[in-house]
Amino acid sequence: xxxxxxxxxxxxxxxxxxxxxxxxxxxxxxxxxxxxxxxxxxxxxxxxxxxxxxxxxxxxxxxxxxxxxxxxxxxxxxxxxxxxxxxxxxxxxxxxxxxxxxxxxxxxxxxxxxxxxxxxxxxxxxxxxxxxxxxxxxxxxxxxxxxxxxxxxxxxxxxxxxxxxxxxxxxxxxxxxxxxxxxxxxxxxxxxxxxxxxxxxxxxxxxxxxxxxxxxxxxxxxx
Numbered sequence: 001x002x003x004x005x006x007x008x009x010x011x012x013x014x015x016x017x018x019x020x021x022x023x024x025x026x027x028x029x030x031x032x033x034x035x036x037x038x039x040x041x042x043x044x045x046x047x048x049x050x051x052x053x054x055x056x057x058x059x060x061x062x063x064x065x066x067x068x069x070x071x072x073x074x075x076x077x078x079x080x081x082x083x084x085x086x087x088x089x090x091x092x093x094x095x096x097x098x099x100x101x102x103x104x105x106x107x108x109x110x111x112x113x114x115x116x117x118x119x120x121x122x123x124x125x126x127x128x129x130x131x132x133x134x135x136x137x138x139x140x141x142x143x144x145x146x147x148x149x150x151x152x153x154x155x156x157x158x159x160x161x162x163x164x165x166x167x168x169x170x171x172x173x174x175x176x177x178x179x180x181x182x183x184x185x186x187x188x189x190x191x192x193x194x195x196x197x198x199x200x201x202x203x204x205x206x207x208x209x210x211x212x213x214x215x216x217x218x219x220x221x222x223x
Contacts (some may be wrong), residue, residue, distance in 0.1 A: 030103035055099035097164035114138030123221035154178035
């Protein structure tokens with residue numbers, strides 16, 4: 001493994017990853033508070049301070065170990081989840097959907113903002129590769145978080161959205177998977193099922209949607 005290459009990638013991705021994780025988790029907390037659950041707010045987790053959301057193992061050690069073990073071909077990690085007491089939401093089943101959706105939604109918005117920054121640099125004639133590549137990294141990181149977290153299995157956000165949408169009996173059955181959900185998802189990731197059957201099509205759709213949303217920006221800024 002080329003140490004210089006690793007340092008370069010870490011430098012490029014550090015800021016986008018920190019923003020992606022921090023805003024994702026804070027968005028869950030803000031949404032929960034808006035819909036009636038102040039748990040995260042009272043615990044000081046509704047903050048843009050990344051130190052409140054970084055998990056030593058999931059955010060730092062696991063991604064680095066996987067990067068070295070797979071020669072940079074596979075990365076997986078997680079942040080400390082913001083605590084949400086769904087029972088304290090005003091309409092638990094319905095509002096759970098919006099609280100869960102807030103995180104991925106924040107990531108898609110960040111991808112859009114990084115895309116706008118990229119278009120602004122190009123229009124402004126900025127040719128410094130570092131800033132151009134950081135904007136690309138910002139788009140990629142946030143769209144990966146957006147797509148992955150929408151995978152429909154608890155405890156991922158997509159699983160909680162599905163629990164909120166399903167009829168009561170089916171929702172209860174799916175929610176019982178949550179204690180083992182992380183290990184199931186990890187197994188599906190390692191076997192490539194998540195990548196091939198979920199991430200690839202969702203990422204393609206996300207990039208197409210982003211390109212459509214950025215088209216007015218390109219038109220305004222010019223070639």
